Amino acid sequence: MNKETIIKISDLAKIDIKDDQIDDILTSLEKILNLVDEMNSVNTDNVTPMSHPLNLKQELRKDIVGASDERELFQKNNKHIDNGYYIVPKIID
Template sequence: MDKKTTLKIADLAKIEISNNELEEIASNLTKILKLVDEMNTISTDNIEPMAHPLNFTQRLRKDEVLENNQRNEFQKNCKYTDDGYYIVPKIID
């Protein structure tokens, strides 16, 4: 990858690159693109997609309600409530 393209990519990504870093970053980007090209040559036609490389399933517990609805009890501690809602001062017009 040439320096001009590297600077263009850096500009699009809003990254500042000094002249000292430019050559190294261009070289690294070239290596990354070569690796991607190499991976694209591998045939994946008969490969089944998978979400995770291991065949494990999580054992989840059954969802159980452990607490009752205590809204009315909590609202007894507040002066300003209406129909289950807390009344607060208006802040934004």
């Protein structure tokens, strides 16, 4: 874990971190990672990785259309709309 990693992670997570915060964050994250390392020392060879804390199965939905058009409601609080579209800064590759 170093400064560059912190900057990369914050970029990926879209979190704005000031330069003078980096050292503090680095120290805290290292503490957390040390704890993770400690957990990693437990032998889990015969343990199935857990994908969900609830020991339940996914309920399935019948394939029925049940949503009505609520565009107006959703767009009421949005300033950046036009002709039913959501308008965003130009994103093009």
